[in-house]
Amino acid sequence: MTDLSKHFDHRAAQARCRALWDSTRAWHAEPLLPGAADGRVFSIVIPPPNVTGALHLGHALNNTLQDILVRARRMQGFRTLWMPGTDHAGIATQAVVERRLLEEEKQSRHDLGREALVARIWAWKEEYEKRILDQLRDLGASCDWDRLRFTLDDQCAAAVREAFFRLFKKSLVRRGKRLVNWDTFLQTAVSDDEVFHEEVKGHFWHIRYDVIAPQPGEPVSVTVATTRPETLLGDTAVAVHPDPAVALDAAEQDLRERRARASAKEQPAIDAALEDLAHRRREFLPRLKTLAAMARDGRQVRLPLLGRALPLVADAWAKPEMGSGCVKITPAHDPNDYDVGLRQSLPMVNILNPDGTLNTAAGPYAGLTMKKAREKVVADLEATGLLEKVEDRVIDLAHSDRSKTPIEPYLADQWFIRMGELAQPAIDAVTSGRIRIVPERYAKGYVDWLSEKRDWPVSRQLWWGHRIPMWHVAGVTEADLVAALGIRDTVAWQPDEAGGFYVCSSDEQFLVDTVAGEPLVRDADVLDTWFSSALWPHSTLGWPAATPELACFYPTSTLVTSRDILTLWVARMVIMGLFDTGEIPFQEVSIHPKILDRYGETMSKSKGNGVDPVDVVEALGADALRFALTGMATDTQDVRMPVDFQCPSCGHLIEQTTQNRTKPRLDCPKCSAPFRTQWAKTEADLALPRGPAVSEKFEAGRNFSNKLWNATRFVLMHLEDCGPEGVVGESLDADAPLEDRWLASRLASVAKAASSAIDDYRYAECARVLYGFAWDEFCSAYLELCKSRLADPAQRNRARATLLLGLDTILRLLHPIMPFVTEEIWQQLHAVAGSRRMPWDDPAATLPVSIMLARWPVPPAAWIDVRTEQQFATFLAVVGAIREIRSRQNVPPRSKVPAAIRTASDVTDLLTPMRSAIESMAMVDLVGIGPDVAALPGAATASVAGCEVFIDLAELVNVDAEIARLEKDNAKTAGFVKAKRAKLSNESFAARAPEAVVAAERAQLAELEDRLAKGEAALAAFQSRKASAGA
RNA sequence: GGGCAGCUAGCUCAGUUGGUUAGAGCGCCACGUUCACACCGUGGAGGUCACAGGUUCGAGUCCUGUGCUGCCCACCA
Secondary structure (H helix, E strand, O other): OOOOOOOOOHHHHHHHHHHHHHHHOOOOOOOOOOOOOOOOEEEEEOOOOEOOOOOOHHHHHHHHHHHHHHHHHHHOOOEEEEEOEEEOOHHHHHHHHHHHHHHHHOOOHHHHOHHHHHHHHHHHHHHHHHHHHHHHHHHOOOOOHHHOEEOOOHHHHHHHHHHHHHHHHOOOEEEEEEEEEEEOOOOEEEOHHHEEEEEEEEEEEEEEEEEOOOOOOOOOEEEEEEOOHHHHHHOOEEEEOOOHHHHHHHHHHHHHHHHHHOOOOOHHHHHHHHHHHHHHHHHOHHHHHHHHHHHHOOOEEEOOOOOOEEEEEEOOOOOOOOOOOEEEEOOOOOHHHHHHHHHOOOOOOOOEOOOOEEOHHHHHHOOOEHHHHHHHHHHHHHHHOOEEEEEEEEEEEEEEOOOOOEEEEEEEEEEEEOOHHHHHHHHHHHHOOOOEEEOOOHHHHHHHHHHOOOOEEOEEOOOOOOEOOEEEEOOOOHHHHHHHHOOOOOEEEEEOOOOOEEEEEOOOOOOOOEEOOEEOEEOOOEEOHHHHHHOHHHHOOOOOOOOHHHHHHOOEEEEEEEHHHHHHHHHHHHHHHHHHHOOOOEEEEEEEOEEEEOOOOEOOOOOOOOOOHHHHHHHHOHHHHHHHHHHHOOOOOEEEEOOEEEOOOOOOEEEOOOOHHHOOEEEOOOOOOEEEOOOOOOHHHHOOOEOOEEOHHHHHHHHHHHHHHHHHHHHHHHHOOOOOOOEOOOOOOOOOOHHHHHHHHHHHHHHHHHHHHHHOOOHHHHHHHHHHHHHHHHHHHHHHHHHHHHHOHHHHHHHHHHHHHHHHHHHHHHOOOOHHHHHHHHHHHHHHHOOOEOOOOOOOOOOOOOHHHOOOOOOOHHHOOHHHHHHHHHHHHHHHHHHHHHHHOOOOOOOOEEEEEEOOHHHHHHHHHHHHHHHHHHOEEEEEEEOOOOOOOOOEEEEEOOEEEEEOOHHHOOHHHHHHHHHHHHHHHHHHHHHHHHHHHOHHHHHHOOHHHHHHHHHHHHHHHHHHHHHHHHHHHHHHHHHHHHO
C-alpha cells in the first residue's frame, strides 16, 4: 500500500463517496409501517435556504450541524430522515429578478406583466435551486434527496391553502388597514425585517399653523416640527396633550426615577432634561393648557399651503416635554399618527401614488415625487412666512433592504392573522418544556415576542408567492352565495364592512367567477413567505393528507437554526404546527452561533467580507470546512472568522482590513497582479481572476484529514498480509499489553464523551475530543508504540487487531463530522481487513457497504480503567522528561544516550515492561529501570510523578544550562510548595474543605516536596561539578 | 428605552455542578527530513482570566457595580 499518496486527495474521495451514497441511497428513509414495533425515529427538516442566491458560510455551518446529528443517529440505529428543500423567499427573490430585469433589459415588472414575471422567477429558481442543492451535496449533506420539497410546489401549496382556509373558518383571519413600508422603487410593501435604518443628515423644520378665529388671550398659531415637511399635505389634525400639567409631572417623575439609578456618566444628561422640563413648565404650560381647552371646544387651525381647516385634537400622543408640545397628525403616513387618527376618528388622507409620486389629494403638488414635493413645500412655506426655523439634524431613515431606496409609510388594506388565541399554546409548549430550546437563554426572547400577541400581517403586494385564496364580491346576499357556491366544506365566507362578502376557498380548482351576476374577484396579493415556512415541518411530510411519513416522522426531533429567525420562523412553526396538527413541530431547537468577520461584523456578499464555502471545498475539502465549522459551534452567540485574501497569481496572503474589505478589486502587494475578491459588479471586474477569501481555520481541518489518511497508510502497510479473522477487540483481556488496555480504556471514554456531546448539541466539544484523541493519543502515542510490536512476530497479530479496532472506531466516531475522509479510509481499510467486525457490529449481518450505515461504537463500560490510564500518563511523562533534557542539552536527535530510571513503587509494574517503548520513543539505552536503580553520576536528571530519570550525557552535559534550568524549576516548585503549605496550615481549610480535597492537597504537597528535594540535590551536584571544573 | 450576550496567550476560541500548577489550534523561537504524515515530529517562550468590590477555607467559574464590544426588540413630531 505504499503506493498510496502521502496526501489525502479530497477531490477524488468526494466524488467516490457521493457516487457510493447516491447509488446505494444510503441517505433514504422509509417511514415505518403503521403498527410496526421497530422503534426509534429521528427526523429533521432543513431550514430551507432561499433560492435568492448561493449558500454562504452560515448555511454551511447550519447544514453541517444537521448532518452531524443525522449521521450519528442513523449510525445509532434510528430510522432517520433529513428532509431537504428550498424556500421561494417571496420579496427577496422577486426583488433580485426585478433588479436584473431592469439592469439588463431596462424593463419593469409592469412592462412584463404578472405571468411573465413569475415565469422569469421560476427560471431563476430552477437555476439557483440547482446550485444550492449541488452545494449541499458538495458539503456532504445526507438529506433524503428523493423527498426534495420547495415552499411553492404543489404539495406545499395545498398545505398553504388548507391552513389559510382553516384559519379563515375559525375567524382567525381579519381584514384591516395597516401602514406598510412602501418601497416606491419596487412598488411593493416590504416587511419590517426587510427594512434597514441608516443615519442621514436631514433637517428639522418648524412650521406655523395659524389658529382659525383666535379669541383674545388665545394663541394665534401653533408651531409643529417635522423631519418630513411634505407630509403636511396629508395632515388631518394637530394634537395637543389633553392635560399637559399631568403629563409634565409624569415626565418629571420618570426622569427623577431614572436619575436615581443612573450612572454618574448619564446623570448630567438627565439633569439637563430636568432643567428643560422646568423651563417648559414656566414658558409653555399656560399656553398648552389653553390649547388643550381649545381642542376640547373643537377649535381649528389652518393647514399651511392647502388651507384646509384641521381640528385641534386633545390626544396623549402629543408630548408636552417634546418640541413645541404640539404635533401634526398624518394618519395615512405615520404609524403613531394612524393610531391617533383611529382614536380621534380623523379622516385618513393618503397623498401617495404607488410609484412614489403625490396623488390628487396633494392638490397643486400632485405628480411630484416626494423629494421634489419636499423642496417645493419648503420653498412655499418660506415664501408664505410660515417656516419659523430650520435645524440640522441627523435622522434615522428607513430604507428598503431590497432596493436601497427610502421607505415611505403607506396605508393599505391587508389580511391579518389574529394571534390572541394562537400564541398562547405556542408559549406554553416552550414554558412547559415540551419544546426545549438549547441554549436555554433563547427561550426568553421567544416567549416575550409571542406574549405581545400582535396580529400577523400576511398580505404582500407581490407576484411571487402563494396567492391568497381569498375572493371578494359586492352587492350580493348570503342566499346568493349559497345558490352560487352551494354548501361545501372547501368554501367559507364572511361579510365585509360594505354589504359584500369575502370568500375563502381551499380548493385549487375554485373557478367560480360570478355570484348572482356580480364578479367574484380574487385578491391580488400573495402571502408572506413566512406563512409557507411556518408549515414546513408538516407540509413537507404530506399534510393535510394522512401520509405514512407524517405519522412516522412528525413531530420532528430537532430543529437546527440560528438565533435571528427564532421569532420570525421558529415561533410561527410552533403556532401553525399546533393549529394544524395539534402537535408541536419539533421537540428540540438547537441554536448555533453566527459567523462574523475579523472585525465582528456579519459576513455578507454585498460587503464582500465573506468566505464562499465553495472555495474552501475546492481548495481544502468539505471535511476541512466541516471540521472547522464544527469546532466553532459552541453555545456562544457569535464567533469570528478572520479571513485573508489569497492572490491567485502568486498565492500571497493579504490580510483583510477595514480598508480593503469592501473593495471588489485588489492588487497583490507582492506580484502586483490584480484580482477580484467578491462577486463582480462590473464587466471589468468579472474578467479578473478570483482571489478567494481563505482562513487558517480551515487548514487545521485539512491537516487533520491528512493525519487520519496517513495513520491509515501506516495501518494498511501492516495489515495487508493478514486475512479476515473474527471480531477484533476480543483479545482485550487482563493479559493484554498495557498499551492495548490503555487504548481500549480511552476508546470507551472517548466514545462516551463524543456521544453525549452530540446528544447535548455540544458540537465543538465533540470535534475537540475526537481531534485530541485521534492525533495525540492514537497517532502520537499508540501508533508509535506499535512500531516495535509490529516488528515482533510474537506480538504482531495482537497489535494489528488493536490498531484496526482503534482506527475503525475513530473513523466511525468522526464520520458525522468528516464524512468523506472517513468513508474513503473505511472503504480502503475494509478492502484489506475484509469482514473483520468490531465488537459492536451485528454478528449476524455482513458489514454494510458504507460507513454511513455502520454501527455507532458503544465500547463496554468495563473497558474504562482509570488506573491504567494514570499509569500510562506516567509513562508519557517520563518520555516527555527525557525528550526535554535531550532538547535542552542539544543532543543530536538520532543519537541514543544511556539513561536509567528509578521508578516510584506504584508504577514499577507498569514501567518495567515498557522498557523498549521508552527506549524507542525517547531515543535512549536504558541501563537500568526499577525502584532501586542507582543514580548515574554526573547525569542530567528529571523528576516526574515520583520517578527519577537519569540521562548520562558524559562530556556532553552543558553544566550552565542544567544549572539555569534547575534553578528556574526549583524556584517554581518552591513557590508551589510554599503555597500548598500555607493552604494546608490554614485551619479553616482543613476544617471546612471536603476530606477528599484536603487529602489530595496533602498528596500533592508530598509530591512537590519530593520533587523539590530531588531538584535541589541535582542542582547542588551540578554546582559542585562546576566549582571543581573551575578550580 | 427594554432585553441578551461577550471581554481568558499575538489571533480565533475551550474551560462541564467553585477544588491540583488555566488549555487547544494557528502564529512565534530552537532543533530535526529514520521507513504513516514537513498538510510532519520534538522541545520551548507566551496569560494580573476587562476593572472594582463582595460571598467562600478556596473564585476564570457565584453575587453587586463599572468600562468597552456586539446582537435582538421597541421608539425616534
